[in-house]
Amino acid sequence: RLWIPDESKAVLWDMDGVLLDTLGLDLTLCSQLLNKYVEKNISLSKAFIRSIFAYHPPEFWRRIFKFAESEYHMVTTEHIYNEVLNEYNAVRNNSAFEVNPGIIEILTDCKKKNIKLAVVSNNPTEDVKKIITQSGIAEYFDIIVGNDLEDLKTKPAPDTYIYAAKLLDIPPDRCVVVEDSLLGAEAGY
Numbered sequence: 001r002l003w004i005p006d007e008s009k010a011v012l013w014d015m016d017g018v019l020l021d022t023l024g025l026d027l028t029l030c031s032q033l034l035n036k037y038v039e040k041n042i043s044l045s046k047a048f049i050r051s052i053f054a055y056h057p058p059e060f061w062r063r064i065f066k067f068a069e070s071e072y073h074m075v076t077t078e079h080i081y082n083e084v085l086n087e088y089n090a091v092r093n094n095s096a097f098e099v100n101p102g103i104i105e106i107l108t109d110c111k112k113k114n115i116k117l118a119v120v121s122n123n124p125t126e127d128v129k130k131i132i133t134q135s136g137i138a139e140y141f142d143i144i145v146g147n148d149l150e151d152l153k154t155k156p157a158p159d160t161y162i163y164a165a166k167l168l169d170i171p172p173d174r175c176v177v178v179e180d181s182l183l184g185a186e187a188g189y
Helices: 023-038 046-052 057-072 078-093 103-112 125-134 159-168 182-188
Strands: 010-013 116-120 143-145 175-178
Touching: 010 159, 023 046, 023 057, 023 078, 046 057, 057 078, 078 125, 103 116, 116 159, 125 143, 143 159, 159 175, 159 182, 175 182
Parallel strands: 010 116, 010 175, 116 143
Antiparallel strands: none
C-alpha cells in the first residue's frame, strides 16, 4: 500500500531497493569481485553493503575499497578499482532484477489515476533504462532521470528530483518521492 496526498500529481521513484531488488546481487557480487581481483578472502557484511547501497557506483566502490584497505590491509591500484567497477557495471546492467512485491499494483493504480511516474536514480540514465526494461517495468514510467544529465549533482543533492519534476511539468510540492535510504530521502526532501 502507498498513501499519497490527494493533490499529488507525480510519484518519483528510486530504483535500487525500491522498485527492484538489486541489493541481493550486490550482497554476493561485491565480495566475489574483490576476491577475484585482489586475491584475498574478503567478506562484506550485509549491513555494510546496505549502509553504502544508495551511492552511485563509483562512490559505492570507493567506499568498499576504503573499507577493505582498512579492515583487510588490502593494497589496491586505480587499475584494479577500474577493473572491478567495469565488471560490476557489466554484470549489473545485464541482469534482470526481481520487481519488489506490490510495485506493479501501485504503478498500475497510479497510471489509472493519471499520476505521472518517474525513476530518479544515482546511476547513469542509460543503465537505469536498460535495467528497468530488462525487469519488465519500463512502460510504466513517463521519464527516467539518472545521475549523468545536465551536470546534475548526485543524491543527497536534490538536483535529480527537481529536474524530474521540471521534465514532468509538475511543481515539486505536488510530487511524492519514494526512497529507501537516508541519502535518497534527503535528496527527495
